[in-house]
Amino acid sequence: MDCPFLLHEYLSFNAERFPKKEALIFNDNRITYETLNALASSFAASLQKKGLNKYQRAVIFLDNSPEIVIAMFGILKAGGVFIILNSSVKHQKLAYILNDSGSQFIIASKNRENIVKEAADIVKKELQVIWVGNEKRPETDYCISHSWEEFITGGSKVTPRFPRMISLDIAGLIYTSGSTGDPKGVISTHQNILNAARSIIQYLKNRENDIILNALPLSFDYGLYQVIMAVIFGGTVVLLQNFIFMNDILQLIGKEKITGFPIVPMMLAMILNSSDLKKYDLSSLRYMTNTGAALPVEHIKKLRSLLPHVEIFSMFGLTECKRISYLPPDEIDRRPGSVGKAMPNCEVYILDEKEHPVKPGEPGELVVRGSNVMNGYWNAPELTDKVYRNALGFHEKLLFTGDYFRMDDEGYLYFLGRKDDMIKSRGERLSAKEIENIIYQLEGIAECAVIGVPDEVIGQKIKAVIVRKENSVISSNEIIEYCKKNLEPFAVPEIIQFQASIPKTAHGKVDKLKMKNQE
Numbered sequence: 118m119d120c121p122f123l124l125h126e127y128l129s130f131n132a133e134r135f136p137k138k139e140a141l142i143f144n145d146n147r148i149t150y151e152t153l154n155a156l157a158s159s160f161a162a163s164l165q166k167k168g169l170n171k172y173q174r175a176v177i178f179l180d181n182s183p184e185i186v187i188a189m190f191g192i193l194k195a196g197g198v199f200i201i202l203n204s205s206v207k208h209q210k211l212a213y214i215l216n217d218s219g220s221q222f223i224i225a226s227k228n229r230e231n232i233v234k235e236a237a238d239i240v241k242k243e244l245q246v247i248w249v250g251n252e253k254r255p256e257t258d259y260c261i262s263h264s265w266e267e268f269i270t271g272g273s274k275v276t277p278r279f280p281r282m283i284s285l286d287i288a289g290l291i292y293t294s295g296s297t298g299d300p301k302g303v304i305s306t307h308q309n310i311l312n313a314a315r316s317i318i319q320y321l322k323n324r325e326n327d328i329i330l331n332a333l334p335l336s337f338d339y340g341l342y343q344v345i346m347a348v349i350f351g352g353t354v355v356l357l358q359n360f361i362f363m364n365d366i367l368q369l370i371g372k373e374k375i376t377g378f379p380i381v382p383m384m385l386a387m388i389l390n391s392s393d394l395k396k397y398d399l400s401s402l403r404y405m406t407n408t409g410a411a412l413p414v415e416h417i418k419k420l421r422s423l424l425p426h427v428e429i430f431s432m433f434g435l436t437e438c439k440r441i442s443y444l445p446p447d448e449i450d451r452r453p454g455s456v457g458k459a460m461p462n463c464e465v466y467i468l469d470e471k472e473h474p475v476k477p478g479e480p481g482e483l484v485v486r487g488s489n490v491m492n493g494y495w496n497a498p499e500l501t502d503k504v505y506r507n508a509l510g511f512h513e514k515l516l517f518t519g520d521y522f523r524m525d526d527e528g529y530l531y532f533l534g535r536k537d538d539m540i541k542s543r544g545e546r547l548s549a550k551e552i553e554n555i556i557y558q559l560e561g562i563a564e565c566a567v568i569g570v571p572d573e574v575i576g577q578k579i580k581a582v583i584v585r586k587e588n589s590v591i592s593s594n595e596i597i598e599y600c601k602k603n604l605e606p607f608a609v610p611e612i613i614q615f616q617a618s619i620p621k622t623a624h625g626k627v628d629k630l631k632m633k634n635q636e
Contacts, residue, residue, distance in 0.1 A: 123307045124288050124345065125193035128154050131351045135325075140348065142355045142373065143183050150351075153187065156269060160191030162277040163268040164222065167245055171196035171280045174290060175222035176215065178229055180204045181358045184249050184265065185335045186344055188224045189289075196280035197222075199289045200302070203336040205605040208235035214292055214300060215240050217496055222247070224265075230254055284308040290495050291338055293436040294539065298550035302495035303436050313439035313489035314346045316461045320443055321377070321404060321430065327352040328401075329377040330370060332360035332384070337544065338436055339408055343379055363387040371398030379406045381544035385416050386574045394423050408432040408440070408544075413573040414453045421450065431456055433532065436546070437504065438490045438516050441465060441483070442530050455529045463487035466515075467524050472508050477526045480533055484508065485516040540569035541576045545607045549629075552610065555603045556581060556596060561589030566619050566627045570612065570636055580612040582619055582632065 122130055131140070132154035141148040148156075169175060175192045177199060179185050185201060192199045200218055202211065204226070215223070215236060221243070225233050227250045237244050237259035246260045253264040288310055290302035329347055331354055333340030347354045355373050360366060367388070370378065380388075385407070388394070405420075405427055412431060420429065428446035433456035435441065442465065444457030459465045466474055467481040475481040493501035493514075505514040521533040540547040549567040556565045564584035569577030585591060593613035600609045620628040620635075 122311075123193070123282055123284060123286075124310055124348075125157070125190050127349050128157060128190050131348065135351055138351070139353050141183055141186060141344075142353065143181075143357075146183060148183055153183075153190070156187045157190035157194055158277055159270070160187055160268055161194035161279060163271045164191060164195045164197065165277070166271070167222075167263070169195050169197050169222055171282075172198060172287065173222070174198045174200055174218045174220040175224070176211075176218070176220045177201045178204065178206070178211070178223055178225040178233070179249060180226065181335055181340075181356055182249070183356070184224070186356075187269075188247075193288060194277070194279050196282055198287050200292065201289075201336045201341065202292065203334055203605055204229065205607075206232075207603050207605070208232045208239070209603065210300060211236040212239035214302075215244070217300075218290055218302060221245055224249065226250065227252070227254060234260060282307070284311070287492075291341075291436050294546055294548035294551055298548055298554045300551075301497055301500065304492040304495055306492055308488060309491050310345065310439070311349070312462060312487070314342055314349055316463060316489060317342065317440055317443075318346050318350055319461045320445075321406070323347075323350045323352060323377070325351040327376045327403075328355060328374060329353070329379070330355045330357070330366065330373070330375040331379060332357040332366060333379060333381070333544070334359075338439060339379060339381075339434075339544065342439065343377075360384050360387070364391060367391060367394070367397040367399070370402060371400075374401040376401055376403040377406070378402060378404070381407065382412055382416070382573075383543055383575050385412055385420065389416060389419055389423075399424060400426070402427050404428040404430060404446075406430045406432060408434050412453075416573075417449060417453050432460075433457070433530065435516075435518055435520075436491075437518070438463075438485050438487070440489065441485055441518075444529075448529075452529055455525075455531055457530060458528050459487075460489075463489055465524075465530065466509065467522055468508070474509075475523075478523055480521050480523050483518045483520045483522040483530070485518060486511060486513070490514070490516045540567075540579060542569065542572075542579060543575045543607045545605075547579070547608050552579065552581065552600070552604065552608055555600060556583070558603075559591060559596065559599055561586050561591030563587075563589075564619050566629065566632065567610065568629055568632050568636075578612060579608070579610040580614065581610040582614050582616055584616060584619060 132150040136151035139147050140150045140153045175197050177188050189199045222245045224247045247263045248254045249265045254262045256262050284307045288307045289305045292300040292302050329343050331343040335341045431444040433442045442457045464486040466484045469481050508515050523531050552567045553565050563586040566582045570580045572578045620631040
């Protein structure tokens with residue numbers, strides 16, 4: 118599907134079509150398309166004035182807020198590449214991503230000041246830091262400080278000259294956990310992002326009067342694409358910082374006349390646990406979506422009985438291609454365990470180890486073909502070649518997902534499990550190796566192996582199996598507290614189990630399959 122505009126050009130286009138229409142609502146802040154476009158342009162001009170050149174990367178390190186959206190579109194207008202990080206990232210990972218991406222600009226909130234400065238001390242290179250808040254923070258050896266207000270107002274005083282870009286240019290690097298333990302940056306061009314978004318818009322039947330409620334983090338591509346899609350079709354996003362207070366969210370659906378509500382399994386469990394769903398006005402709600410971990414079948418049935426007028430879209434995707442498949446809502450009662458068929462403008466295949474298609478019902482690796490397939494991993498050619506390969510006689514690269522699936526006679530997909538050592542928990546894709554690396558930093562640890570334990574609400578719980586060093590008395594609380602200081606909250610193990618040994622294969626490798634089978 119051809120894209121008439123680049124990603125940031127859709128914002129400018131809709132600012133002309135709907136200047137006074139609300140593009141973004143956050144608490145009491147209601148931002149029109151006209152204002153959002155002007156703020157992004159001003160931010161872009163300030164970035165250029167401070168030295169951001171075409172194709173340079175810039176990190177956004179904030180909680181959900183309008184500033185993320187303004188900064189993202191400002192970076193794109195300036196010809197740069199955005200990187201949005203979860204606000205709970207610790208200094209070690211931030212330093213790695215700054216080094217890996219070569220970013221010289223970072224937009225951060227004042228409450229992340231220590232983390233940014235600790236990361237800068239590791240990177241040991243000059244960073245331009247734009248602090249969100251009313252005060253410019255003190256400068257250090259490696260941090261040149263600017264205030265958000267300075268960037269927003271300063272750029273409005275000059276006539277911007279934005280560079281010419283094409284759809285093959287990189288728009289964003291979306292960092293996701295890798296089996297090596299280090300994050301990997303998925304290269305996402307304007308073409309990749311727009312074609313993925315337009316395909317999703319097509320099957321969700323989004324239109325200009327849709328109002329999407331997004332409580333998912335914008336660092337999570339599922340949350341980010343709610344904003345991207347709305348800007349493309351000219352809709353409105355009601356942005357929340359999180360989904361902790363579900364009763365308030367349900368109240369907001371009626372107040373703002375929400376039509377679309379993206380969720381993850383944990384959110385659905387919270388909805389179903391609400392005291393009385395009937396007391397909320399949910400009549401405006403047209404659809405709900407889910408991706409990441411599958412929704413429990415019993416939860417789907419209960420939701421269908423409570424909200425029969427709402428279409429439920431079960432979907433499957435990866436950061437490497439955004440979205441792969443969706444189950445049409447009229448099939449969810451017959452096939453609640455399926456993630457559907459390939460979405461528009463996308464093809465899928467189930468291949469065996471010799472890269473031959475398997476028969477219906479047989480397991481194999483899911484392989485994806487389409488313009489939604491991203492362009493590989495930043496600074497990782499060997500890893501890229503393992504995942505993005507020529508196959509089945511096609512000239513372009515296909516994505517080998519590392520996920521085992523089966524496909525029935527009618528072409529519906531069923532997820533069986535991961536090929537590699539990843540964990541999916543709370544909608545996040547986590548590296549067991551990364552968690553193990555942190556735990557191994559503790560003095561009393563002889564061996565550590567992290568696995569995912571099935572959980573019907575959050576997908577998988579994180580379990581760390583520990584062998585203590587001789588004479589060590591390290592406790593589970595000490596391990597968990599250390600993980601809380603060095604990992605994002607969703608990556609902290611829920612279960613710590615001490616053992617005398619960890620199962621090994623004949624080759625001496627940790628046998629995680631055996632560990633999982635023992636659960």
